[in-house]
Amino acid sequence: MPLTLLVVVMAVVAWFWLRNQPASQRKPAILKLVLVSGILMVVLLAITGRLYIVFALLAFLFPLLRRVLPSLLMGRMSGLGTGDASAKPGNQSHVSSNILKMTLDHDSGTMSGEIVEGPMAGRALADMGEDEFIELLQYCRGQDEDSARLLETYLDRRFGDSWRTDDPAGDDSAEESEPENSSSGGALSDSEALDILGLEPGASRDQIIQAHRRVMQKMHPDRGGSNYLAARVNEAKERLLS
Incomplete structure:
Protein backbone atom coordinates (compact mmCIF):
# COMPACT_ATOMS: atom_id res chain seq x y z
CA MET A 1 0.00 0.00 0.00
CA PRO A 2 2.72 2.59 0.83
CA LEU A 3 4.33 1.81 -2.51
CA THR A 4 1.07 2.38 -4.36
CA LEU A 5 0.56 5.66 -2.53
CA LEU A 6 4.08 6.75 -3.46
CA VAL A 7 3.43 6.03 -7.13
CA VAL A 8 0.18 8.00 -7.04
CA VAL A 9 1.86 11.00 -5.35
CA MET A 10 4.72 10.96 -7.88
CA ALA A 11 2.25 10.77 -10.76
CA VAL A 12 0.31 13.78 -9.44
CA VAL A 13 3.51 15.79 -8.94
CA ALA A 14 4.68 14.87 -12.46
CA TRP A 15 1.32 15.91 -13.93
CA PHE A 16 1.41 19.33 -12.26
CA TRP A 17 5.04 19.82 -13.31
CA LEU A 18 4.21 18.96 -16.92
CA ARG A 19 1.16 21.23 -16.88
CA ASN A 20 3.28 24.20 -15.81
CA GLN A 21 5.76 23.76 -18.65
CA PRO A 22 5.58 26.19 -21.61
CA ALA A 23 3.81 24.71 -24.63
CA SER A 24 7.02 24.70 -26.65
CA GLN A 25 8.82 22.70 -23.94
CA ARG A 26 6.19 20.05 -23.24
CA LYS A 27 7.49 17.48 -25.72
CA PRO A 28 11.01 17.47 -24.21
CA ALA A 29 9.40 17.43 -20.75
CA ILE A 30 7.35 14.34 -21.64
CA LEU A 31 10.48 12.59 -22.88
CA LYS A 32 12.23 13.40 -19.60
CA LEU A 33 9.29 12.04 -17.61
CA VAL A 34 9.25 8.83 -19.64
CA LEU A 35 12.99 8.38 -19.15
CA VAL A 36 12.89 9.02 -15.40
CA SER A 37 9.83 6.79 -14.99
CA GLY A 38 11.55 3.98 -16.87
CA ILE A 39 14.64 4.21 -14.68
CA LEU A 40 12.58 4.24 -11.49
CA MET A 41 10.59 1.25 -12.70
CA VAL A 42 13.73 -0.76 -13.38
CA VAL A 43 15.13 0.12 -9.93
CA LEU A 44 11.84 -0.79 -8.27
CA LEU A 45 11.62 -4.13 -10.05
CA ALA A 46 15.23 -4.90 -9.17
CA ILE A 47 14.56 -4.19 -5.47
CA THR A 48 11.45 -6.38 -5.44
CA GLY A 49 13.16 -9.20 -7.35
CA ARG A 50 10.97 -8.83 -10.45
CA LEU A 51 13.58 -7.61 -12.89
CA TYR A 52 12.76 -10.56 -15.15
CA ILE A 53 9.61 -8.65 -16.20
CA VAL A 54 11.80 -5.97 -17.83
CA PHE A 55 13.77 -8.54 -19.82
CA ALA A 56 10.56 -10.24 -20.94
CA LEU A 57 9.14 -6.88 -22.06
CA LEU A 58 12.34 -5.99 -23.93
CA ALA A 59 12.29 -9.32 -25.70
CA PHE A 60 8.70 -8.70 -26.73
CA LEU A 61 9.40 -5.15 -27.98
CA PHE A 62 12.78 -5.87 -29.58
CA PRO A 63 11.47 -6.18 -33.18
CA LEU A 64 9.73 -2.80 -32.86
CA LEU A 65 12.67 -1.09 -31.17
CA ARG A 66 15.06 -2.35 -33.84
CA ARG A 67 13.06 -0.48 -36.49
CA VAL A 68 12.11 2.66 -34.57
CA LEU A 69 15.16 3.34 -32.39
CA PRO A 70 17.69 4.03 -35.20
CA SER A 71 15.44 6.63 -36.83
CA LEU A 72 14.82 8.32 -33.47
CA LEU A 73 18.54 8.45 -32.75
CA MET A 74 19.33 9.81 -36.21
CA GLY A 75 16.66 12.48 -35.83
CA ARG A 76 18.09 13.50 -32.47
CA MET A 77 21.62 13.62 -33.83
CA SER A 78 20.45 15.65 -36.81
CA GLY A 79 18.81 18.14 -34.47
CA LEU A 80 22.02 18.44 -32.47
CA GLY A 81 24.09 18.83 -35.60
CA THR A 82 21.99 21.72 -36.89
CA GLY A 83 21.72 23.42 -33.53
CA ASP A 84 22.50 27.12 -33.37
CA ALA A 85 24.11 28.61 -30.29
CA SER A 86 22.64 32.00 -31.21
CA ALA A 87 19.06 30.72 -31.41
CA LYS A 88 16.65 31.99 -28.79
CA PRO A 89 15.38 29.76 -25.96
CA GLY A 90 12.72 27.46 -27.35
CA ASN A 91 14.04 27.96 -30.90
Missing part, protein backbone atom coordinates in the same frame (compact mmCIF):
# COMPACT_ATOMS: atom_id res chain seq x y z
CA GLN A 92 11.30 30.36 -31.98
CA SER A 93 10.62 33.00 -34.60
CA HIS A 94 8.52 36.10 -34.01
CA VAL A 95 6.60 37.95 -36.72
CA SER A 96 4.72 41.12 -35.82
CA SER A 97 2.28 43.46 -37.52
CA ASN A 98 0.37 46.51 -36.31
CA ILE A 99 -2.37 44.33 -34.80
CA LEU A 100 -0.85 40.90 -34.22
CA LYS A 101 2.25 39.30 -32.76
CA MET A 102 2.89 35.72 -33.89
CA THR A 103 5.34 33.12 -32.63
CA LEU A 104 6.44 30.05 -34.61
CA ASP A 105 8.05 27.18 -32.72
CA HIS A 106 10.72 25.64 -34.95
CA ASP A 107 10.63 22.23 -33.27
CA SER A 108 6.89 21.59 -33.36
CA GLY A 109 5.95 23.90 -36.25
CA THR A 110 3.04 25.27 -34.20
CA MET A 111 2.06 28.92 -34.44
CA SER A 112 0.68 30.95 -31.56
CA GLY A 113 -0.18 34.61 -31.28
CA GLU A 114 -1.78 37.49 -29.46
CA ILE A 115 -3.64 40.65 -30.40
CA VAL A 116 -1.72 43.81 -29.55
CA GLU A 117 -4.07 46.48 -30.90
CA GLY A 118 -7.76 47.00 -31.55
CA PRO A 119 -11.02 46.03 -29.78
CA MET A 120 -9.66 42.57 -28.89
CA ALA A 121 -6.22 43.73 -27.74
CA GLY A 122 -4.65 41.54 -25.07
CA ARG A 123 -6.36 38.31 -26.12
CA ALA A 124 -4.49 35.17 -27.10
CA LEU A 125 -5.52 33.61 -30.41
CA ALA A 126 -5.55 30.16 -28.80
CA ASP A 127 -8.51 31.24 -26.62
CA MET A 128 -10.67 32.46 -29.49
CA GLY A 129 -13.40 30.68 -31.42
CA GLU A 130 -13.81 30.56 -35.19
CA ASP A 131 -16.61 33.17 -35.21
CA GLU A 132 -14.39 35.61 -33.33
CA PHE A 133 -11.61 35.02 -35.84
CA ILE A 134 -13.87 36.12 -38.69
CA GLU A 135 -14.67 39.32 -36.81
CA LEU A 136 -10.97 39.91 -36.13
CA LEU A 137 -10.09 39.18 -39.75
CA GLN A 138 -12.58 41.75 -41.00
CA TYR A 139 -11.10 44.30 -38.62
CA CYS A 140 -7.56 43.51 -39.82
CA ARG A 141 -8.57 43.83 -43.47
CA GLY A 142 -9.98 47.25 -42.76
CA GLN A 143 -6.99 48.47 -40.75
CA ASP A 144 -3.80 46.71 -41.81
CA GLU A 145 -3.16 44.42 -44.79
CA ASP A 146 -0.11 42.78 -43.19
CA SER A 147 -2.16 41.82 -40.13
CA ALA A 148 -4.83 40.28 -42.36
CA ARG A 149 -2.24 38.18 -44.21
CA LEU A 150 -0.67 37.09 -40.95
CA LEU A 151 -4.02 36.08 -39.45
CA GLU A 152 -5.03 34.18 -42.59
CA THR A 153 -1.81 32.17 -42.33
CA TYR A 154 -2.59 31.34 -38.70
CA LEU A 155 -6.15 30.31 -39.57
CA ASP A 156 -4.93 28.06 -42.38
CA ARG A 157 -2.52 26.28 -40.01
CA ARG A 158 -5.13 25.90 -37.27
CA PHE A 159 -8.37 25.23 -39.17
CA GLY A 160 -7.25 24.26 -42.67
CA ASP A 161 -9.70 25.61 -45.27
CA SER A 162 -12.81 25.24 -43.08
CA TRP A 163 -12.76 28.85 -41.87
CA ARG A 164 -13.03 30.16 -45.45
CA THR A 165 -16.62 28.90 -45.72
CA ASP A 166 -17.59 31.41 -43.01
CA ASP A 167 -15.50 34.23 -44.49
CA PRO A 168 -17.88 36.90 -45.89
CA ALA A 169 -15.18 38.02 -48.34
CA GLY A 170 -14.85 34.52 -49.78
CA ASP A 171 -11.92 33.12 -51.77
CA ASP A 172 -11.47 36.31 -53.82
CA SER A 173 -10.20 38.18 -50.79
CA ALA A 174 -7.76 35.38 -49.94
CA GLU A 175 -6.33 35.51 -53.43
CA GLU A 176 -6.02 39.31 -53.37
CA SER A 177 -4.34 39.36 -49.94
CA GLU A 178 -1.90 36.58 -50.83
CA PRO A 179 -0.36 37.35 -54.23
CA GLU A 180 2.25 35.08 -55.71
CA ASN A 181 5.18 37.28 -54.69
CA SER A 182 3.67 39.04 -51.70
CA SER A 183 5.84 41.16 -49.49
CA SER A 184 5.41 43.24 -46.38
CA GLY A 185 4.29 46.82 -46.34
CA GLY A 186 7.39 48.21 -44.64
CA ALA A 187 11.11 47.63 -44.38
CA LEU A 188 12.34 45.44 -41.55
CA SER A 189 14.60 46.72 -38.81
CA ASP A 190 17.58 44.65 -37.67
CA SER A 191 15.69 43.72 -34.51
CA GLU A 192 12.65 42.53 -36.46
CA ALA A 193 14.84 40.53 -38.84
CA LEU A 194 16.56 38.81 -35.90
CA ASP A 195 13.17 38.01 -34.34
CA ILE A 196 11.90 36.44 -37.55
CA LEU A 197 14.95 34.19 -37.90
CA GLY A 198 15.12 33.43 -34.18
CA LEU A 199 18.62 34.85 -33.76
CA GLU A 200 20.42 37.01 -31.24
CA PRO A 201 22.39 40.16 -32.16
CA GLY A 202 25.87 39.40 -33.46
CA ALA A 203 24.88 36.28 -35.41
CA SER A 204 27.43 35.34 -38.06
CA ARG A 205 26.76 35.06 -41.79
CA ASP A 206 26.69 31.25 -41.59
CA GLN A 207 24.25 31.36 -38.65
CA ILE A 208 21.95 33.69 -40.58
CA ILE A 209 21.97 31.42 -43.62
CA GLN A 210 21.32 28.31 -41.50
CA ALA A 211 18.53 30.04 -39.59
CA HIS A 212 16.93 31.20 -42.85
CA ARG A 213 16.97 27.64 -44.17
CA ARG A 214 15.53 26.26 -40.93
CA VAL A 215 12.71 28.79 -40.65
CA MET A 216 11.84 28.55 -44.35
CA GLN A 217 11.27 24.82 -43.91
CA LYS A 218 8.42 25.72 -41.53
CA MET A 219 7.07 28.84 -43.25
CA HIS A 220 7.31 27.89 -46.92
CA PRO A 221 3.91 27.76 -48.68
CA ASP A 222 4.50 24.14 -49.67
CA ARG A 223 4.80 23.24 -45.99
CA GLY A 224 1.71 24.99 -44.65
CA GLY A 225 3.16 28.49 -44.58
CA SER A 226 2.28 31.35 -46.89
CA ASN A 227 3.79 33.59 -49.55
CA TYR A 228 3.58 36.46 -47.07
CA LEU A 229 5.58 34.68 -44.35
CA ALA A 230 8.09 33.31 -46.85
CA ALA A 231 8.63 36.86 -48.14
CA ARG A 232 9.20 38.14 -44.59
CA VAL A 233 11.77 35.40 -43.96
CA ASN A 234 13.60 36.27 -47.16
CA GLU A 235 13.50 39.97 -46.27
CA ALA A 236 14.96 39.18 -42.86
CA LYS A 237 17.86 37.30 -44.43
CA GLU A 238 18.56 40.06 -46.94
CA ARG A 239 18.43 42.72 -44.22
CA LEU A 240 20.94 40.95 -41.98
CA LEU A 241 23.31 40.06 -44.83
CA SER A 242 23.28 43.52 -46.38
